[in-house]
């Protein structure tokens with residue numbers, strides 16, 4: 001199922017209510033973006049062939065499970081039946097004896113005999129006694145005859161009837177006797193509850209909700225109120241789906257159920273990652289007490305990653321929602337990013353950068369997206385953006401921080417310039433005070449995708465005052481920029497108050513968190529109180545690479561397995577993006593002049609060490625050798641065992657002629673290199689091209 005884009009036009013955010021976080025504002029157009037609706041018209045199992053098959057399969061599985069369960073216990077059941085039959089035989093015998101021995105007339109006959117003895121001459125009395133005695137004897141004879149006849153018939157049948165008949169007769173006899181021996185507390189079959197991956201029924205759900213306090217306990221032996229299952233539980237994909245209404249009068253709402261995900265999972269005997277719940281809103285026929293729940297057979301997020309469809313595309317329009325990943329049930333999750341701002345957080349090595357890069361990758365395929373990128377780690381993740389990025393900052397050293405601050409000022413100036421142009425445009429061209437596809441091309445205002453990765457590194461490198469200035473500038477761009485085409489895409493590794501400034505997060509409309517250690521950290525990235533509502537990235541584990549919780553509104557969140565876009569594929573998309581921009585005159589800024597990018601684009605071979613040195617020196621005109629070596633190692637750990645001599649020799653071999661071996665930086669005169677000397681060693685064709 002494709003989650004459709006919202007119809008409403010997005011907001012500038014300028015007049016927004018400041019004390020409510022951006023995702024929680026009533027005018028947030030993505031508020032219900034990820035609320036997965038489910039309005040059944042046909043019974044869910046009959047909606048498609050796959051569902052019919054899955055449910056038939058599940059029915060057979062349940063039958064098989066019960067068959068095995070009770071089959072294994074059949075000797076135990078047989079012993080029980082024999083026990084009940086014996087009790088039945090004893091009870092039956094006890095009741096039959098008086099009948100057979102005809103106790104009924106004996107008392108009367110005895111009384112008659114006493115009277116006959118007292119009046120021996122009374123002929124009538126004597127005749128009555130004789131008749132009564134004869135009747136009793138006759139009755140006894142018949143009863144005993146019938147009983148012995150039955151026994152004889154049974155003995156004959158046992159001898160001569162076929163085995164099948166004997167077994168059937170034996171079973172009937174046993175059944176009859178067992179019925180006589182039955183009592184209220186007697187039972188033969190054990191009560192087996194199949195594991196959830198075999199079957200799920202409403203009883204299990206009710207028990208789980210009752211145990212977690214979401215349903216009231218009944219009085220005495222009564223079970224208490226139950227949920228009303230409007231659909232299911234039914235087989236749906238690799239799990240069980242159910243939509244239920246909470247009973248009225250219980251004082252609980254769907255949001256309470258979502259908040260108790262871990263407890264419910266524990267009661268159902270599965271991991272909380274397997275329990276996927278969402279509210280069913282009024283637009284999908286739901287109400288405040290309706291919950292859509294899907295319980296997966298296994299952890300759905302441990303499946304192999306799905307390759308990003310972007311990799312196969314030649315172009316993409318940034319106006320369209322970007323393919324981002326899949327939810328647990330395999331529904332595609334796409335992200336509309338225009339007019340929005342994004343924040344990615346989470347522990348290291350969980351796929352934050354890879355996920356963040358998906359949005360950049362989409363932007364690469366639209367020539368009318370201008371990239372401003374800062375990667376404060378300065379590793380391999382973003383380096384190929386040098387082919388496309390209008391500005392690219394790599395590293396968190398002093399020169400890089402300086403370049404980043406200049407980038408912020410440039411962005412703010414561009415934002416003001418754009419707003420003043422937009423204000424001057426007639427409403428026929430600019431009806432809503434923001435970019436339109438026509439304005440983008442006619443006034444050369446491409447969307448600006450402002451990407452910042454490893455933000456925490458920058459905050460560690462600056463003092464508090466500088467940090468506040470950076471936060472203010474970034475917050476201003478994210479808050480005011482969307483209407484002028486600025487899309488902010490920030491990521492930070494350490495989800496603590498210092499690395500994820502609340503002031504910044506508050507104005508971000510799309511938040512994504514990979515695994516974090518606890519709910520406090522999760523809230524730090526996703527927003528205050530989100531974990532309590534069910535959007536909790538701390539339920540993810542270390543194995544969940546590329547999996548994160550995506551929040552776009554108060555009730556709009558989903559755990560997503562992001563598409564996989566390897567660095568190599570991303571790098572080749574950078575090359576594709578460069579060609580696209582060259583073709584329509586949109587290759588601007590740093591990318592237009594970057595020597596390594598130029599060399600790559602023109603197919604000119606440049607020594608890797610020369611190219612890498614130029615990359616790490618991109619913000620400095622000169623650098624001490626020790627710093628250069630440290631930055632090279634940060635870029636690629638293979639440089640770890642290089643020393644000054646080896647570096648000098650390798651650079652000399654590529655044709656670098658040092659005009660000076662000592663460079664003075666901030667009063668320190670030490671061995672080092674000038675960027676000019678390195679650039680001069682680039683192949684002549686490249687120098688001419690520049």
Ligand SMILES: Nc1ncnc2c1ncn2[C@@H]1O[C@H](COP(=O)(O)OP(=O)(O)OP(=O)(O)O)[C@@H](O)[C@H]1O
Nearest residue numbers: 305348349350351352353354493545546562563564
């Ligand atoms: N969508 C995905 N599916 C499966 N694996 C992924 C996915 N995205 C990333 N990974 C794996 O996770 C590893 C770490 O990814 P990434 O570098 O994005 O993490 P990170 O959270 O940004 O880490 P750091 O903060 O240290 O840079 C990658 O090398 C990749 O193998």
